[in-house]
Amino acid sequence: MGKIQRSPQKRRGRSGNRRKSGFAGAREQTQCRFCRRGIKYVDYKDIETLAKLLTNRGKIYSRKRSGNCAGCQRKAKRAIKRARYIGLLPFTT
Numbered sequence: 001m002g003k004i005q006r007s008p009q010k011r012r013g014r015s016g017n018r019r020k021s022g023f024a025g026a027r028e029q030t031q032c033r034f035c036r037r038g039i040k041y042v043d044y045k046d047i048e049t050l051a052k053l054l055t056n057r058g059k060i061y062s063r064k065r066s067g068n069c070a071g072c073q074r075k076a077k078r079a080i081k082r083a084r085y086i087g088l089l090p091f092t093t
Helices: 033-037 047-051 070-086
Strands: none
Touching: 033 070, 047 070
């Protein structure tokens, strides 16, 4: 029996310069929960709001997951850390 001839290896993944159908940035931008309400200061004593930004293990959700803008995410992070330090929120569960 003779050797089986193989065809040259094809490139894996996307071939050529094909683009995805549709426009990637077509989704409408929405405001974060704090900007919608016009909140300038995220209060560390507002445990109900801050608890929505934490996982059940006590980790802070990312900006992408929580839907906050960069500025409000920093304010929320500061408020969560203050609440943890005082003992209003747990560090871990």
